[in-house]
Amino acid sequence: MQTKAKILVLIPCYNEEANIVKTVERLRELCPQVDYLVINDCSTDRSAALLKEHGYEYLDLPVNLGIGGGVQCGYVYAVANDYDVTVQMDGDGQHDPAYLMDIVTPVLNGELDMCIGSRFIRHEGFQTSFMRRVGIRFLSGMIFLLCGQRLLDVTSGFRATGRAMTAYFARNYAADYPEPESNLAACLAGFRVGEAPVIMQERQGGVSSISSFKSAYYMIKVSLSLIIDRLSIKKIHYRS
Amino acid sequence: MSDKFQAFMILGALVLLVIIFVLLKHGKMTVKYSLLWLCLSLVLLVFALFPYVVYVLRDLMGVEMPVNLVFMLMFCFVLLVLLSLSIAISQLAEKSKRLTQANAILEKRVRELEKALGTPTDNTPDH
DSSP: OOTTOOEEEEEEESSOTTTHHHHHHHHHHHOTTSEEEEEEOOOSSTHHHHHHHTTOOEEEOSSOOHHHHHHHHHHHHHHHTTOSEEEEOOTTSOBOGGGHHHHHHHHHTTSOSEEEEESTTTTOBOOOOHHHHHHHHHHHHHHHHHHSOOOSOTTOOOEEEOHHHHHHHHHOOOSSSHHHHHHHHHHHTTOOEEEEEOOBOOOOSSOOSSOGGGHHHHHHHHHHHHHHHHHHHHHHHHHO | OOHHHHHHHHHHHHHHHHHHHHHHHTTSSOHHHHHHHHHHHHHHHHHHHOHHHHHHHHHHHTOSSHHHHHHHHHHHHHHHHHHHHHHHHHHHHHHHHHHHHHHHHHHHHHHHHHHHHTOOOTTOOOO
16 A cells, blocks of 8 residues: 555635635544645635634735636646645535545556546535536536547546646646646546546535636636647647 | 828828837837837838839729728738737736746745744734
């Protein structure tokens, strides 16, 4: 057993004063062996003060980069600090650290380059709203069409990545709504991507970054990005 | 084309050219971004000085009014400039993202170093 593997959990945080302390405390309690790093994306609430007060490990972005740029910053940090596995986990309490090792293990064993924590394998726990499920199904189908890989929970932000995958994301990572796009990019660039069943909670408080108002924009933007990725990454793949 | 209109065209093109040179001289614009604007003003000047060029182009492209051709070409030029600006903005956004990330990682290192050295930080939040 590789017990000495260095694991880093990235927790993006934008105005999560209601959840961030609970999330970090629960992670430290359930997985004391892993390092964590909260990425405060220039929150306008008391998130930064809370992080400092509790003496947590955190990065403080001086300007707001959005979820993509923030998480990518964590990947850059993970590469610089030589972590074996990097996990992305939301700061709103949706993702339960109890399942952390379930998604880390396939990556640690070298079976996968990226393992996505998926709600839709066993259909347990919070399954999100009907409209969102339709949207996720659509994006999942689109990724299947574009790269031939069937991924169910393509918008899941609970993902473990190995060294090579982390380094790839540190170089290229989508900006606005990065999960579906980076999943497709990983598949197209030839990384082994898979899913592990997890149970997710409904967010504990605060507001989601994707409101229903923005969902049409979200779908159009992500669909377009997926197609562009399909066109551009093919070239990178052939070149290497 | 009336003489009056031609005079206006020449004057306009010259003013644009002078503005670009003044901006360049005072360092308000870099040469890289001025090239498109310089092209535009030079072409305008040529059109204004030698309307014959416009008439030839009109016949080549089958446009009724020569002035419409000038407007259309100018519009295309402006589109090009706008496109180049969008490209420049995208590149700047990527660069500032990288800088922000590097800055955040350095800030964490400084914070940890200060803590290890026992130096008091100046930005402790007040409670």
